Amino acid sequence: MARPKLSNLPDLSDLARPGQQLTVRVTPKAASTRLSRSGDDLRAAVTVAPENGKANAAVRVLLARAMGVAMSDLTLVRGQTSRIKVFAYSGPGTSRS
Template identity: 55%
Template structure:
């Protein structure tokens, strides 16, 4: 299954809620029941998983990593990113 096309979310101010699964078997983004699920192989320590999510999400949305800001959920599986 290919990652969903998220380029429509590249507008400034768009908030992107995601559910993160760390320590997955592979990096992937899937749309399940209208919600975005992000799977990363990285472990959730010292912000490594958050950095991996930003990298994967920025590629899918089509914006540089510096234009994505984590606004909620720094230590939670449920996170909200904002496009700057």
């Protein structure tokens, strides 16, 4: 998976509050990796296929980079096999793995 350029990602640092839950609509197998924000709506497109958790991991990386946090601080709470996913931010040093 190609790493997204930071300049192409929206600034989601305001969402980096412990306990914050992020609902994201995901499009796997897209032509390019991107993340967009419209108000409270987050949409992610990743180039990887939704098999063996690869698309979920790609979205987690994308969110972490846009939020400016460690990937280990984001946990997939709901939507393992759904297009609508809910990630929780646990805060620095309080990973719930």
